[in-house]
Amino acid sequence: MEILVCARRVPDTSENEIEMNSAGNDIARDDLVYSVNEPDNYAVEEALRIVERSGGNVTVVTVGGDDDEEILRREMAMGAKHGVLLSDQSFSGADGRGIATILAAFVTKGHYDLILTGVQAEDGAAQVGGMLAALLDYPFASLVDSIETLEGKLKIGREIEGGNREIYEIDLPCVLSIQTGINEPRYVGMRGIRQVASVPIPTFGAADLGVNGNVTGAAVKVKRLDYFVPPLGKGAEMLKGDTAEIVGQLIELLKAKGGLK
Amino acid sequence: MARIFAYIVHKGGVADDSAAELAAAAGKIDATESPVAVVTGWGADCDAVCESLRASFGEVWKIANAALAYPNAEIVRQALVSVLPSGSLVLIPHAHFGTDLAPGLSIKMDAAYVPDVLGIEGMDGAVLKLVRQEFDGQVNAHVRCDISTGAVITIRPGAFKPVERTAAGGTVVDKSAAVGALTARRRYLETIAAETGDVDITRYPVLVSIGRGIEEQENVAIAQDLADALGAALTCSRPVVDAKWMEKSRQVGSSGQTVKPKVYLACGISGSFQHLAGIKGNPFMVAINKNPKAPIFRVADVGIAADILEFLPELTSRIREK
Numbered sequence: 001m002e003i004l005v006c007a008r009r010v011p012d013t014s015e016n017e018i019e020m021n022s023a024g025n026d027i028a029r030d031d032l033v034y035s036v037n038e039p040d041n042y043a044v045e046e047a048l049r050i051v052e053r054s055g056g057n058v059t060v061v062t063v064g065g066d067d068d069e070e071i072l073r074r075e076m077a078m079g080a081k082h083g084v085l086l087s088d089q090s091f092s093g094a095d096g097r098g099i100a101t102i103l104a105a106f107v108t109k110g111h112y113d114l115i116l117t118g119v120q121a122e123d124g125a126a127q128v129g130g131m132l133a134a135l136l137d138y139p140f141a142s143l144v145d146s147i148e149t150l151e152g153k154l155k156i157g158r159e160i161e162g163g164n165r166e167i168y169e170i171d172l173p174c175v176l177s178i179q180t181g182i183n184e185p186r187y188v189g190m191r192g193i194r195q196v197a198s199v200p201i202p203t204f205g206a207a208d209l210g211v212n213g214n215v216t217g218a219a220v221k222v223k224r225l226d227y228f229v230p231p232l233g234k235g236a237e238m239l240k241g242d243t244a245e246i247v248g249q250l251i252e253l254l255k256a257k258g259g260l261k
Numbered sequence: 262m263a264r265i266f267a268y269i270v271h272k273g274g275v276a277d278d279s280a281a282e283l284a285a286a287a288g289k290i291d292a293t294e295s296p297v298a299v300v301t302g303w304g305a306d307c308d309a310v311c312e313s314l315r316a317s318f319g320e321v322w323k324i325a326n327a328a329l330a331y332p333n334a335e336i337v338r339q340a341l342v343s344v345l346p347s348g349s350l351v352l353i354p355h356a357h358f359g360t361d362l363a364p365g366l367s368i369k370m371d372a373a374y375v376p377d378v379l380g381i382e383g384m385d386g387a388v389l390k391l392v393r394q395e396f397d398g399q400v401n402a403h404v405r406c407d408i409s410t411g412a413v414i415t416i417r418p419g420a421f422k423p424v425e426r427t428a429a430g431g432t433v434v435d436k437s438a439a440v441g442a443l444t445a446r447r448r449y450l451e452t453i454a455a456e457t458g459d460v461d462i463t464r465y466p467v468l469v470s471i472g473r474g475i476e477e478q479e480n481v482a483i484a485q486d487l488a489d490a491l492g493a494a495l496t497c498s499r500p501v502v503d504a505k506w507m508e509k510s511r512q513v514g515s516s517g518q519t520v521k522p523k524v525y526l527a528c529g530i531s532g533s534f535q536h537l538a539g540i541k542g543n544p545f546m547v548a549i550n551k552n553p554k555a556p557i558f559r560v561a562d563v564g565i566a567a568d569i570l571e572f573l574p575e576l577t578s579r580i581r582e583k
Binding site: 011013014017018019020027096097100122123124125126127128129130131133134135139140141142143155157158159160161162163164165166167168169170171174177180181184221222223224225226227228229230232233235236237238239243244246247248250251253254257258259260261 | 333335356357358360361363364365366367368369373374375376377390393394395396397398399400401402403404405406407410412446447448449450451452453454455456466467473491492493499500502503505509510512515516517518519523524526545546547548552553554556558559560561562563564565566567571572575576579580583
């Protein structure tokens with residue numbers, strides 16, 4: 001099976017506390033550490049497990065700039081055979097639909113049986129997979145937490161509320177957004193990354209993909225204006241003092257509220 | 262102004278609580294016109310839902326078809342595309358069904374898409390200004406959306422307070438005939454119920470809950486010690502289950518268990534809305550997190566800015582002294 005995984009490079013929230021810049025209209029970006037969007041590792045791992053079982057290749061693709069090559073190499077170090085960068089000056093400012101349009105143009109240039117995305121990225125939008133499927137007119141499922149390969153189709157599980165799961169059969173080719181926890185993504189060491197450091201990464205621009213004009217300008221319907229800190233509301237009463245004092249206060253509170261007899 | 266449609270999620274003939282929240286959100290977009298409720302389904306359940314919505318919506322569009330008996334988003338989308346007028350605003354709850362349906366629906370309707378909206382700031386011409394959250398709720402963002410060709414918007418559960426509606430006596434309009442052939446390249450087979458674990462966390466009045474801040478599997482024992490000292494159950498947020506450090510049956514949240522304790526100690530938990538959605542009954546909530554800006558401090562009653570790996574053992578040993 002030929003599998004394409006769409007990945008993205010994002011600020012790493014396990015390395016950064018997101019704070020506002022001094023102007024108060026954007027997040028402070030100077031010290032941000034970037035890495036691959038964590039849910040995308042689950043998608044790559046799942047793709048690798050499928051080809052290990054039933055043959056084929058895994059290709060990882062991202063829309064971005066030269067800096068984004070590093071995440072392609074990371075996923076190649078996991079075992080993806082190819083990395084592809086879709087890059088063009090005119091792609092900056094593309095909204096979710098624009099990204100899906102660029103990816104769809106790339107997909108139609110090749111042949112993929114299965115396309116995977118991570119469940120969501122740092123913006124929590126969870127949109128590109130479903131849009132990509134609709135643009136390609138492929139079936140789609142979100143929040144997928146199990147995949148079994150059958151002839152010409154897959155048997156998949158979807159996570160729904162309360163820990164329950166829906167089971168579906170879905171025809172290939174299709175697009176799936178992969179929920180975190182579906183597997184344990186394999187570890188990637190420095191040595192693995194060095195081994196793929198010089199593998200060429202093909203790059204395709206707007207002209208190569210034939211998406212001139214329809215991902216920028218008036219085609220951008222959704223645009224972030226600024227970031228801001230949410231209103232605090234009531235907020236928690238913060239306990240002050242040294243650790244011993246705070247522990248003392250907390251024990252009294254727990255007694256009063258029925259947490260401790 | 263385009264008409265606003267509210268997609269009604271329902272089960273067993275009863276509309277989900279999100280129906281009233283969508284109506285409230287629609288009122289923030291356009292207070293002058295009542296939104297239209299859209300119900301897809303089949304048989305008596307579908308009829309019962311439509312009937313119940315007459316009390317709160319001026320108009321209810323019923324789309325009944327045997328293929329819609331189970332809410333398979335791939336089939337529901339086809340039905341909506343053939344029934345909803347182009348240029349419409351479509352509101353859908355941002356839960357597992359919404360993420361399955363809405364992105365593709367926006368493409369097929371050639372409409373803008375804004376997911377997981379928690380605030381609506383108003384309309385300027387054909388531009389709607391909305392509020393979203395990014396980075397697990399650490400920051401909010403204003404978003405502008407050009408609705409000139411319509412929009413699909415998913416609404417964060419709990420973000421919009423239902424308002425009393427007086428549009429009683431709404432009419433049910435049967436749109437079933439407008440639906441063409443429905444094909445299913447994704448076919449529903451069955452639903453598998455959640456696995457029950459060794460401990461029923463929904464029965465405990467006190468919960469010690471851990472998140473990403475526990476850092477390593479070996480550290481789970483630190484929190485278990487505290488839970489034992491308090492006679493509490495140990496629960497967790499999603500990252501702990503994803504890492505396979507605890508069983509799924511211990512997860513609190515919209516995709517895990519819904520709990521209703523008296524006291525909830527959130528330890529190293531950032532406080533995503535999916536996690537908070539699993540905590541009901543307004544317990545006394547203590548948050549312990551080394552990031553003083555963690556969103557959990559916005560909702561907790563008492564906060565402690567500390568590293569749980571240092572703080573929890575101190576707390577446990579003092580409790581045991583007593």
